[in-house]
Amino acid sequence: MRQEHTALILLVDEARESEHLFHQAQAAIAAGAQSLLLLACERNGLTPALVDAGLQALPVPVFGGIFPQIVVGSRRLEQGYVVCGLPFAVTVEYVAKLSDPGADYRSDLAAFAATINPPQTLVVLVDGLSTRISALLESLYGEFGDECTYIGGGAGSLSFQQQACLFSNHGLVGDCAQLIALDLPVGIGIEHGWxxxxxxxxxxxxxxxxxxxxxxxxxxxxxxxxxxxxxxxxxxxxxxxxxxxxxxxxxxxxxxxxxxxxxxxxxxxxxxxxxxxxxxxxxxxxxGDAEHLLLAARDCTLTALRAQPAPCMALLFDCVSRALFLDDRFQEELDTIRAHLPADLPLLGVLSLGEIADAGNACLEFFNKTTVLGVVADA
Incomplete structure (x- = not known):
């Protein structure tokens, strides 16, 4: 199904309680959202017991995850939620057992590919502490190749203790990947500065x-x-x-x-x-040093914009360890990215445990300490 309109519903709530997530989700649905990207900060302390019933009750496709921090514009949230309502229904596929050495991802992905037309873009969200992410990405690229653009990243906790961290219509899940098919073009920038x-x-x-x-x-x-x-x-x-x-x-x-x-x-x-x-x-x-990392963030933004000159949204996956390294200067990185985007362009993102994109090496990469920016255009 072609996704004709890309007017977004963007709702921000800085409270920690899970009730606020579902209040904003229902508000987005009431405003016309047909699918939901849900982002939560690690500090909220969500567990399956707190959110599974609410997620299972949502009447539209759901995807997203729990990350160390969330980015909205040039702000970063250390607690709270962002709900992004999309005016079209997305297809979400799950790949389980992302740490299982015996798992055959290629067969699961072939079955998924048989059910959809090749999308322009695949958003790939993973449990960032799973141990076979690269194996999944190799199988994913083997199935779809360069027919589509890829962008995504790893959810999870800075405690580095693996736990359920991805939102789904089945509840809060872990050790898996989400594949979200979008029929929208995305320009990608990838830089690290090390x-x-x-x-x-x-x-x-x-x-x-x-x-x-x-x-x-x-x-x-x-x-x-x-x-x-x-x-x-x-x-x-x-x-x-x-x-x-x-x-x-x-x-x-x-x-x-x-x-x-x-x-x-x-x-x-x-x-x-x-x-x-x-x-x-x-x-x-x-x-690395701060100056080169900040220049890399600027170059990443300019590359993404050049690849997609008619944007409707920017989607950022910025490694949380860049923030830990840059410390007080990390705000300069966010300000740099925001300053080089059109002033009225919504910017939404996360500080991630690993970043996903195709760097042009005939494979799909799982990066660390890297800035990946996707500039999404209208259909």
Whole structure:
């Protein structure tokens, strides 16, 4: 079904209680919304027990998730909700068992593809702490290829404890992906601003998102030597993520592009990352500074606008660890993005646990520490 009109209903509520989410959802439906994008902040403390009955009672398709923070315009919310009502019904597909090593995603996706016409855009939302996100994206690109544009990101908690984090008509769900088919064109910008600092290193041991060895040495020992020498600080008396947020990994692609991987924590000399780290790949340790990250946000915005000159909405997936790294200067990143968009263009987004887009490498990537902006045009 062609989606003819894209007038949006955008409702913001900064209260934490789940009743406010459903009050705004009902208001959007009363105003004519035929499907709902629901965004909630992690601080709201939602659980399936609090929201499942309300989600199951909604009469229109629902998608969205719980994220560390939400972005509206150049504001970021640390608690509350955003309800975006769409004036057309969307098709939402679920792919379960996103950490199951035996799951065959290709067969599920082939069945999904058989039920719809190829959409112009697929919005892909995932549980950001699942361990086989890259495997899903590989299967998804294998099914749809470059027939459509992709944009999305990872929901979840900064506690890095996996829990139900995606909204659905069945309730609050986890360890899965949502695929939302839109018959609307989207221009994409993708930038990160990090540069190679040490390496390359050869990944000699990894399993899903766990990096165990580099150049046949324990991964943490290699990483520790580089980071401590450059930072002048020690992991012995500094929390792991406090240091690692400034020194991400960079996976080298055949095009020489670098895809960033966030090191989350260390266990038994292995490093757990957001997103998979494939064995037998080259990677670098990266470094960055505020000025280059802010320039990357500007370039991301300009690229997305050039690709879509008649916009009706901007959709932002900005990595939460960029906010943690930039700290007080992260507001400058949001201000930069907002300033380079048309003044009357609605901007809605999230601080995500990983970002999803096609960077032109003949594959679909799960990025970390990256800004992905989609500029949506009218049908």
């Amino acid at each position: 540069h190679s600092f040490a390496g390359p290193f050869f990944v000699t041991g990894s399993h899903h998102n766990t990096l165990s060895s580099l150049d046949y040495q324990p991964a943490f020992e290699v990483y520790r030597r580089v980071v401590e020498a450059d930072s002048g600080r020690s992991f012995a008396d500094t929390p792991f993520f406090e240091l690692s947020k400034a020194y991400p990994f960079g996976l080298v692609r055949l095009t020489k592009d670098v895809v960033v991987r966030d090191p989350l924590f260390c266990r038994d000399n292995a490093i757990m990352c957001i997103g998979e780290v494939p064995a037998h790949h080259m990677l670098y340790i990266l470094k």
